[in-house]
Amino acid sequence: MEYLDLIQWPAMLVTVYAAYLVASQGKRRREAGFWVFLVSNVLWIAWGLHDHAYALVALQVALAAMNIRGVCKNESAQAASQEA
Numbered sequence: 091m092e093y094l095d096l097i098q099w100p101a102m103l104v105t106v107y108a109a110y111l112v113a114s115q116g117k118r119r120r121e122a123g124f125w126v127f128l129v130s131n132v133l134w135i136a137w138g139l140h141d142h143a144y145a146l147v148a149l150q151v152a153l154a155a156m157n158i159r160g161v162c163k164n165e166s167a168q169a170a171s172q173e174a
Contacts, residue, residue, distance in 0.1 A: 094140040101133035121164070127157050 108130055111123030131154040138147040 094137065097133055097137040097140070101130055101137055104130040104133060121161075124157050124161050124164075128154055131157070 104126060108123050108126035111119045111126055114120055114123065131150045134150045135147050138144065138150065
């Protein structure tokens with residue numbers, strides 16, 4: 091199970107890449123950033139469970155919920171602006 095100890099490094103890289111995408115001026119990159127953040131949440135949760143870092147797991151669940159909420163709100167706002 092030692093390979094699970096290594097998950098923290100790809101998780102960190104994916105998180106940094108997601109932050110880069112979300113900070114982009116391009117709409118598609120920002121949208122992709124939210125999905126990449128969800129991938130990083132899954133990686134952190136896997137590592138946190140393995141390492142018994144339950145506060146980290148709870149944090150990642152909360153952050154994933156906020157990302158999902160943000161994606162839903164963004165899509166509904168876009169739909170409303172297209173109707174106007």
